[in-house]
Amino acid sequence: MYDTGIGRSCAIILPVELPPAFVIPxxxxxxxxxxxxxATDYIESRIDLNRxxxxxxxxxxYMYAEGNxxxxxxxxxxxxxxxxxxEPTEGCTVVASVNQEYCVKYFFKYPDGSIELRPExxxxxxxxxxxxxxxxxxxxxxVTYFIQKPxxxxxxxx
Numbered sequence: 450m451y452d453t454g455i456g457r458s459c460a461i462i463l464p465v466e467l468p469p470a471f472v473i474p475x476x477x478x479x480x481x482x483x484x485x486x487x488a489t490d491y492i493e494s495r496i497d498l499n500r501x502x503x504x505x506x507x508x509x510x511y512m513y514a515e516g517n518x519x520x521x522x523x524x525x526x527x528x529x530x531x532x533x534x535x536e537p538t539e540g541c542t543v544v545a546s547v548n549q550e551y552c553v554k555y556f557f558k559y560p561d562g563s564i565e566l567r568p569e570x571x572x573x574x575x576x577x578x579x580x581x582x583x584x585x586x587x588x589x590x591x592v593t594y595f596i597q598k599p600x601x602x603x604x605x606x607x
Contacts, residue, residue, distance in 0.1 A: 502530050502593070502594050503530065503532075503593075504532060504534075504535075504593065505532050505533075505534040505535075507534075508532055508533040508534035508590070509530060509531065509532050509533070509593075510531045510533065510590065511528055511529065511530060511531070512528075512529045512531055512544060512551075512553075513526060513527070513528060513529070514526065514527040514528075514529055514553055514595070517570055517572075517573070518552070518553070518554070518568035518569070518570050518573040519542075519553055519554070519568060519569045519570065520569065520570050521569070521570075522569045523542070523553065523569070523592075523595050523597070524597050524600075526597065526598075527595045527596065527597035528595060528596040528597070529544065529553065529592050529594075529595050530592065530593050530594040530595065530596075531544050531589065531590040531591065531592055531593070532590050532591050532593045533589065533590035534590075535590065535591040535593070536591075537556045537558075537588050537591055538556075539556070539557060539558065540555055540556070540557065541555070541556055541591055541592075542554070542555055542556070542591065542592040543555075543556040543566075543588050543589070543590065543591055543592065544588075544589040544590055544591075544592060545566055545586070545587065545588050545589060546585065546586065546587045546589055547566070547576060547578070547584065547585070547586055548584045548585050548586075549585060551589065552566060552576070553592065554566035554567055554568055554575075554576065555567040555568075555569070556588070561580055562579075562580030563577060563578060563579050563580050564577070564578040564582075564586075565577055565578075566578070
């Protein structure tokens with residue numbers, strides 16, 4: 450037996466119910482992360498986030514990430530868009546269940562059939578599942594997008 454350390458990785462599963470289109474104005478220019486550019490004062494079009502973020506509505510769920518195993522990429526409280534129809538590919542981000550405990554990790558499958566669920570945070574350990582793993586294991590779905598608040602502090606030294 451081993452401690453997976455995953456009991457706090459995901460919380461609250463919400464099935465996607467597509468309401469009428471929720472359109473948000475989209476500006477017709479990209480925002481440079483370098484030097485400021487002159488502002489453009491017009492809206493080019495509107496986008497529907499449901500159409501932009503959800504490929505398979507019947508198979509898509511929202512979940513909140515909990516904990517720091519995927520930080521700094523996916524932070525505590527990030528809203529995950531999880532598609533159950535997609536097959537996981539090497540290195541993709543998945544929501545998995547190991548012995549009925551959910552976690553969000555990078556997925557790797559090795560030639561011997563073993564699986565590694567790897568965190569982003571180097572202070573957290575990977576979960577290794579041998580081909581003959583006798584516990585319960587399921588890939589719940591692939592994370593297709595995540596939404597989180599930006600950090601407010603500059604990472605640049607003063």
